[in-house]
Amino acid sequence: MGGTLGMTGHPLRPAKSAADLITGLNFTKRVHFRTLEDFPKREDSTNVRHKARVKVAEMIRDQYARNDFFVILQGTDSLAETTSALSMIWKQSLQKSVFVIGSQMTKDESGTDMPMQMESVMRIGRAFHRNGVVGVFTLSVGQVWDGARVRKKNESDFFSFYTPGREPVAYARPHIMLQEYLLRRVDPQRVAEGLRIDGEFEPNVMTLKVSADTPPSALTAHIGGSMKGVILEAKGAGNIPNCPWDDGESHNDSTGANDWISAIRQASEAGMHVAALSPFDDGRINLDRYELGALARDAGMYSLGSLTPDMADFKFRQAIARHDEDRKALQFFLTTDMIGEMLPGLEIEEDEPEPDVVERHIAALDNLQLFNPIDKGLALISWALRSAKIFYYNLVSLFILVKLSNYCTYVYFR
Numbered sequence: 378m379g380g381t382l383g384m385t386g387h388p389l390r391p392a393k394s395a396a397d398l399i400t401g402l403n404f405t406k407r408v409h410f411r412t413l414e415d416f417p418k419r420e421d422s423t424n425v426r427h428k429a430r431v432k433v434a435e436m437i438r439d440q441y442a443r444n445d446f447f448v449i450l451q452g453t454d455s456l457a458e459t460t461s462a463l464s465m466i467w468k469q470s471l472q473k474s475v476f477v478i479g480s481q482m483t484k485d486e487s488g489t490d491m492p493m494q495m496e497s498v499m500r501i502g503r504a505f506h507r508n509g510v511v512g513v514f515t516l517s518v519g520q521v522w523d524g525a526r527v528r529k530k531n532e533s534d535f536f537s538f539y540t541p542g543r544e545p546v547a548y549a550r551p552h553i554m555l556q557e558y559l560l561r562r563v564d565p566q567r568v569a570e571g572l573r574i575d576g577e578f579e580p581n582v583m584t585l586k587v588s589a590d591t592p593p594s595a596l597t598a599h600i601g602g603s604m605k606g607v608i609l610e611a612k613g614a615g616n617i618p619n620c621p622w623d624d625g626e627s628h629n630d631s632t633g634a635n636d637w638i639s640a641i642r643q644a645s646e647a648g649m650h651v652a653a654l655s656p657f658d659d660g661r662i663n664l665d666r667y668e669l670g671a672l673a674r675d676a677g678m679y680s681l682g683s684l685t686p687d688m689a690d691f692k693f694r695q696a697i698a699r700h701d702e703d704r705k706a707l708q709f710f711l712t713t714d715m716i717g718e719m720l721p722g723l724e725i726e727e728d729e730p731e732p733d734v735v736e737r738h739i740a741a742l743d744n745l746q747l748f749n750p751i752d753k754g755l756a757l758i759s760w761a762l763r764s765a766k767i768f769y770y771n772l773v774s775l776f777i778l779v780k781l782s783n784y785c786t787y788v789y790f791r
Contacts, residue, residue: 383770396486399531414440421767422452422459422479427691429463431576437475441572446474446502452481453529453537460524461688463694470573472563475513477524481535485648490518490535491593497549504553509563513718514546518668523559525718526685528658541658541685542720561717578694582606582655584686589618593640598649606642606697608689609683611653615670615680617641638672645677650697650707652679654689661720676718679704682712683720691717 414433414436417430447603451459459478476498482489498516502705505511526540534651585595587609595783596607611617619638625687634640641651653673661683664674674680681689692711712719 381648410645419642422455425452425455425459427458427462427578428578431466431574434457434463434466434574434576438572438574438595440530441473445506447476448498448502448731451479453481456538456688457524457527457529457685458690460513460515460527461718462691464525464688464718465691466575467513467572468575468715469561469564470570471513472511472568472572474502474510476516477513478516481533481537488554495520500553501547501549504547508555510547510555510560511563512561516549519549520545521549523717525688525716528687530687537598542683544624554754565601575695577698578691579605579697580694580725582690582697582715583678584608584690585608586610587612587617587637589620589638592622593634593637596637596640596651598633600644600649600704601671601781604649606650606652607703608652608654608693609641609678610656610686611662611670611673612656614654614660614666615664615673615678616667617652617653617669617678619669619672638676641673642676643676650679650710651677652689652693654681654682654686657681659683659720661760663696678705679708679711684711684718688718691784 383589385569388481415431418429418609427695433449440447442714449459456477456479463475478494478498480489480491480494482491484491494516497519501514501521505680506512515522515524515527516631518535520536520538522538522540523543526543527538529537529539530539531537544556544559546559581603583604583606583626585607586590599607609617617637619636620635621635623635641643644651653664655662660678662670664670664678681693684692695708696707700710
């Protein structure tokens with residue numbers, strides 16, 4: 378599916394076949410290629426669309442029984458889009474390992490990372506098969522990452538990928554190291570059910586970055602058109618500006634929306650789906666936390682939880698395709714963790730801490746001011762007697778323990 382590793386010429390363009398790419402590489406003798414297949418259309422991975430990813434999923438399904446694991450060669454710039462889409466297309470029906478890998482340099486360039494990527498993935502693939510590890514993964518200089526949350530972070534560094542909020546699931550070092558607590562294992566029931574393709578998705582979805590200077594017409598201009606879903610990169614936990622937008626010129630806006638909250642409401646009422654995406658690696662959308670988030674929620678905006686941008690894009694498309702007419706079901710689908718795409722743990726509001734013992738005693742003494750002097754004196758005497766009684770019991774208990782200790786010591790040494 379394109380990628381620098383298979384390009385030649387100047388400027389670089391896709392050229393090499395899968396057979397060309399593996400020629401001359403030093404693979405472990407314990408790995409044998411049963412299937413070697415080129416994608417029908419050889420092009421730059423920038424042009425790869427989700428329908429092509431569904432086609433790749435179907436190609437693997439056709440060869441599923443014949444192979445122990447699969448490797449997809451892909452350009453790194455759109456690799457996270459592919460791993461996210463494949464993770465949701467198969468979900469937990471995938472009971473083998475699929476690796477989507479690329480390289481930062483071509484095979485023919487001096488110092489290229491391509492041979493290491495190819496040779497390491499074969500070692501990792503064999504280890505995952507032997508240990509029953511399943512899922513979609515990518516590889517970056519010996520670090521194996523979960524494809525459901527992977528993102529590219531570097532253009533000029535071989536350590537080009539990471540998973541926000543997650544560690545690598547394995548390492549390809551002189552010895553393969555598996556992070557047991559981060560890996561999914563083969564489920565016999567799902568093996569019996571077979572590999573399933575969930576390839577239905579809404580094609581008309583886009584993403585916008587929103588600020589107080591972004592005109593609401595960026596959203597309302599699509600009302601009545603083909604656009605079905607819009608992802609808004611929000612602020613913080615899901616805040617959307619509600620200040621009026623004005624560029625100082627007179628406009629005739631047929632929608633009448635001059636702020637983002639009104640724009641979201643109008644788009645939602647017109648049948649579009651609008652969702653909030655966190656701008657942070659460890660971010661979680663919580664539309665109940667701030668007033669601006671709550672206003673956007675009430676206007677019809679969904680929460681994308683802690684999804685990465687690439688996973689949010691495809692999962693939102695699937696959610697719309699499945700639940701276009703059911704807002705509650707659509708929101709439930711978006712924030713349900715299916716294959717580890719969400720950050721672990723729950724973010725909850727803490728209860729107000731209870732006052733400590735000292736504060737309770739101070740409050741009790743303050744309340745005594747409500748009584749007359751005689752009642753206050755009797756209450757203080759009662760409190761003192763109770764305290765003395767407790768002190769007496771503690772003193773007696775300590776005396777008994779000391780006596781028992783001395784007796785036990787005497788018997789032992791005797």
